Amino acid sequence: MVKYGWVVYNGHLPGNKFRDFAEWIQAAAKEKNIRLELIKNNELLALHQQTGGTIFPEYNKRPDFVVFGDKDIHLAKQLELLDIPVFNSAQAITLCDDKIATYQALSAHHLPIPKTIAGPKIFPNPSALETASFIEAGKMLGYPLVIKEAFGSFGEQVYLVETEQGLIDKIAELRERPFVLQEFISSSYGTDVRLNVVGGKVVAAMKRTSSNDFRANVSAGGSMEVYQPTKKEIELAVAASRAVGTDFAGVDLLFGPEETPLVCEVNSNAHIRNIFDCTHVNVATYIIDYIVEKLQEG
Structure with a gap:
C-alpha cells in the first residue's frame, strides 16, 4: 500500500510558485492518507562513486514514489536509477523543458503545430x-x-x-x-487554451486572453475563464501529452485558421493554482489518484 512519498521542488527559485505546487500535491495526498514530504532539490545531491550512484545525504525512509515538481533532470534520473517511481519521468521532463525537443517529439507523432x-x-x-x-x-x-x-x-x-x-x-x-x-498564428493573437491532462484524460480546461500582448499567459497579465474543449481539442491534448511521455501535463493549444487547434507547448511542471481559481477543479487530486492507481497496478 502507498504510504509515503516525496515532492521535489526547486530550492533556489525566487517566489512561492514552485513550493505552492508542492503544497497542493501534499494536501491532496493527505486526503488519501499518504504522507508526502516536501524536499528541495538542493537537499538531494546525487553521489557517484565506484560502488554506484546514490543520494547524499541519505534519508532514513525510502519513498514509495516521488512527484517531481522541478526541472532538475539529472536528479530525477538518479532517483529512477534507484528504482524509485518518479512522476513525471526524467525523460518526459527533458522533452518538455527543451522546446526544440518538444517540437521534435510532436512533429514525429504528426501532431498539428505551428511551423x-x-x-x-x-x-x-x-x-x-x-x-x-x-x-x-x-x-x-x-x-x-x-x-x-x-x-x-x-x-x-x-x-x-x-x-x-x-x-x-x-x-x-x-x-x-x-x-x-x-x-x-495571428488567429490566436493574445488567446490560447490550457488543458490539464492527467493519465490520458483532460481533467480541467481554461481559456486565457490578453488584450495587449500576443502571449496569453496569466503570469504575463492575461485573464482566464472556464472553457469547454471540443472533442478534437481533447484528443489533441491527450495525444500531445503521450507524445512527450507525461503522466500529467498542462497542454497549451492555439486557435489556428478556422479554429483548428494547434499544440503550442506541453508543460510537465504546470502550476495548478490558476486553473483551480478559474475552474474550481483541483488537478492535484487527480494526480494523486493516478499515481496511486499506477503504483497499485505494478
Missing part, C-alpha cells in the same frame, strides 16, 4: 553570425514571426519579431542560447 525551425548550435563568442539561413527561414515563415528560447517558462523568453532586421538583431542578442523560429 517551427530549430536554431543551430552556436558556441559562445562566435567570430561572426552566419545569417543566410536565418534570412531564408524568415522568408519561409513570414513576418511577423515568433522566436522562443528553448528554455523558458511563463511566456517569458518569447519574442515577436516584425522584420528581417529584427530577426537578425534578436538572434545576435541570444547568441549561444538555444532557440526556435516559429510561424506566428
Whole structure:
C-alpha cells in the first residue's frame, strides 16, 4: 500500500510558485492518507562513486514514489536509477523543458503545430553570425514571426519579431542560447487554451486572453475563464501529452485558421493554482489518484 512519498521542488527559485505546487500535491495526498514530504532539490545531491550512484545525504525512509515538481533532470534520473517511481519521468521532463525537443517529439507523432525551425548550435563568442539561413527561414515563415528560447517558462523568453532586421538583431542578442523560429498564428493573437491532462484524460480546461500582448499567459497579465474543449481539442491534448511521455501535463493549444487547434507547448511542471481559481477543479487530486492507481497496478 502507498504510504509515503516525496515532492521535489526547486530550492533556489525566487517566489512561492514552485513550493505552492508542492503544497497542493501534499494536501491532496493527505486526503488519501499518504504522507508526502516536501524536499528541495538542493537537499538531494546525487553521489557517484565506484560502488554506484546514490543520494547524499541519505534519508532514513525510502519513498514509495516521488512527484517531481522541478526541472532538475539529472536528479530525477538518479532517483529512477534507484528504482524509485518518479512522476513525471526524467525523460518526459527533458522533452518538455527543451522546446526544440518538444517540437521534435510532436512533429514525429504528426501532431498539428505551428511551423517551427530549430536554431543551430552556436558556441559562445562566435567570430561572426552566419545569417543566410536565418534570412531564408524568415522568408519561409513570414513576418511577423515568433522566436522562443528553448528554455523558458511563463511566456517569458518569447519574442515577436516584425522584420528581417529584427530577426537578425534578436538572434545576435541570444547568441549561444538555444532557440526556435516559429510561424506566428495571428488567429490566436493574445488567446490560447490550457488543458490539464492527467493519465490520458483532460481533467480541467481554461481559456486565457490578453488584450495587449500576443502571449496569453496569466503570469504575463492575461485573464482566464472556464472553457469547454471540443472533442478534437481533447484528443489533441491527450495525444500531445503521450507524445512527450507525461503522466500529467498542462497542454497549451492555439486557435489556428478556422479554429483548428494547434499544440503550442506541453508543460510537465504546470502550476495548478490558476486553473483551480478559474475552474474550481483541483488537478492535484487527480494526480494523486493516478499515481496511486499506477503504483497499485505494478
